[in-house]
Amino acid sequence: MDALAALAAPDMARVDALILERMASDVPVIPQLAEHLVAAGGKRMRPLITLAAARMLGDDVSAAVKLAAAVEFIHTATLLHDDIVDQSDMRRGKVAAHLIWGSASSVLVGDFLFARAFELMVETGNLAALGSLARASRVIAEGEVLQLSRARDPDLDEPTYIQIISAKTAELFAAAAESGAIGAGGGAGQVDALRNFGLHLGLAFQLADDALDYGGLSETLGKNAGDDFREGKVTLPLLLAMARTRGREDAFWQRVIARREQGEGDFTRARELIIGTGALAATLERAGEHADQARAALSRFDDGPWLRALSDLADFAVTRAS
Amino acid sequence: MDALAALAAPDMARVDALILERMASDVPVIPQLAEHLVAAGGKRMRPLITLAAARMLGDDVSAAVKLAAAVEFIHTATLLHDDIVDQSDMRRGKVAAHLIWGSASSVLVGDFLFARAFELMVETGNLAALGSLARASRVIAEGEVLQLSRARDPDLDEPTYIQIISAKTAELFAAAAESGAIGAGGGAGQVDALRNFGLHLGLAFQLADDALDYGGLSETLGKNAGDDFREGKVTLPLLLAMARTRGREDAFWQRVIARREQGEGDFTRARELIIGTGALAATLERAGEHADQARAALSRFDDGPWLRALSDLADFAVTRAS
Secondary structure (H helix, E strand, C coil): CCHHHHHCHHHHHHHHHHHHHHHHCCCCCCHHHHHHHHHHHHHHHHHHHHHHHHHCCCCCCCHHHHHHHHHHHHHHHHHHHHHHHHHCCCEECCCCHHHCCCCCHHHHHHHHHHHHHHHHHHHHHHHHHHHHHHHHHHHHHHHHHHHHHHCCCCCCCHHHHHHHHHHHHCCCCHHHHHHCCCCCCHHHHHHHHHHHHHHHHHHHHHHHHHHCCCCCCCCCCCCCCCHHHHHHCCCCCHHHHHHCCCCCHHHHHHHHHHHHCCCCHHHHHHHHHHHHCCCHHHHHHHHHHHCCHHHHCCCCCCCCCHHHHHHHHHHHHCCCCC | HHHHHHHHHHHHHHHHHHHHHHHCCCCCCHHHHHHHHHHHHHHHHHHHHHHHHHHCCCCCCHHHHHHHHHHHHHHHHHHHHHHHHHCCEEEEECCHHHHCHHHHHHHHHHHHHHHHHHHHHHHHHHHHHHHHHHHHHHHHHHHHHHHHHHCCCCCCHHHHHHHHHHHHHHHHHHHHHHHHHHHHHCHHHHHHHHHHHHHHHHHHHHHHHHHHCCCCCCCCCCCCCHHHHHHCCCCCHHHHHHHHHHCCCCHHHHHHHHCCCCCCHHHHHHHHHHHHHHHHHHHHHHHHHHHHHHHHHHHCCCCCCCHHHHHHHHHHHHCCCC
């Protein structure tokens, strides 16, 4: 992650400048709210991937810079709308925007950023790159609705769960890489390979995040550990643990997940079951498989600093949870 | 309106089929919620304008059909998000979607329709038409945020109010006409003229709607009369009446608009003040001026059934409130 960030620093400076420029509006609430989220930063992983995909294929990143800013705008818009959907209190270590400016402003500024993203894409003149990100935007919305309709459903199965995170998370990683490759004039094979890289990287990241929410394999819990559990969100570690304790722990899961009646010690107990049944290890194994597939997608490209940085990113996706 | 609808019926049948086709999704909530709103219909005024603009310039409406469906999707998405912002109970004569499926689903299905609109535009291969609608989507969001930040503000002035409805309402009418003209291969002068037509038509419609909310000039009130008043929404008739009764009725307006403490007889009293001060007539006069400007924008085109239908639409925008 750090290697990629260092390598992409000059390109990312251009992306950041563009993001600030295009957040501007005559309506003061818009830049205020957008800045709250954008200034909070986050890892800027998706625009980094767009830039890296373009750099893999050549030196002209003028389209990729605009596409990277568009990708970050789409991501930020989905976060704003997500926080309303989930009624989240925090985002990127700050109070969620909807609690400061109200849900209405969060909906509308999300719409503003989404539209701004498409305006940026229009400027590249690249209809195929635009098509990739339009499709991703639609797939993300479908994934969110699917997740919403299965929220706190203790019968969620693994294939449906993978379908949800493929749409909700991995699709934007895929389109971030794909659009960067298209913008750099890549051939069909190169574009497909980078799209696949992004897709599997996104799955690896999400699955590792799901494991981290139960502390991963380390002894110490991260600062956001337990968020999914408190929300009753059914992720892979939980889903596998519930399946593996069927007939034994049904009453416990019904109470803490389906009814969300949680008391002291419940998270610790859930975590013990998730580790004890091997559900956490199985989740990290799946994450590792996707990281392998992400790296394999890069095999057609020649060695170089960008290739190594992307390959390291696939490692990092999983090792941080192990 | 009827003349245009009859003339465009075969083209609109294609648009309707496309709308139904593209509302489809593997996630059942999406078509259910979208159908609730789309089946409720509405006048389909914006896609009609896109088709008419294209028909004014030639016989190939293949791009315009897709753009018209995209325009309706953008409009529907903004309605879904608007209903959450305004906490409306009804939309198109049916219970508002967010009250049936929840606000979260309304936000996300709005996002889905918005993205679908861009996918449709990509299919036309026409980047300029896409740019027009991307810009409109951004301007609409800005207008909505501006309106929200000035909601129930008794000091709202006329220029700011015109700025809000230009962005919120007229911009999509303008882009509907503009994109139809671009999609039909119109020259710069033709495209500008049709954009101007749409912009002034949109302003005429919105101002007449604002007047209709206070019953227009007729003796009998329409079925939605009083909605704006009940929400404390400051529109032009109200804004002018408040300015014209300054020093006399300040306490009344403060109570019913700023504090929204309304009792029996308050709407009747507000209506009397709005009619008595000439605020309603002044609003309809402004609407009439914009209808004139819309018609004037058509003067460069040769006479024909489409020209006459659009010209009649500009008349209809205002006469229905007189």
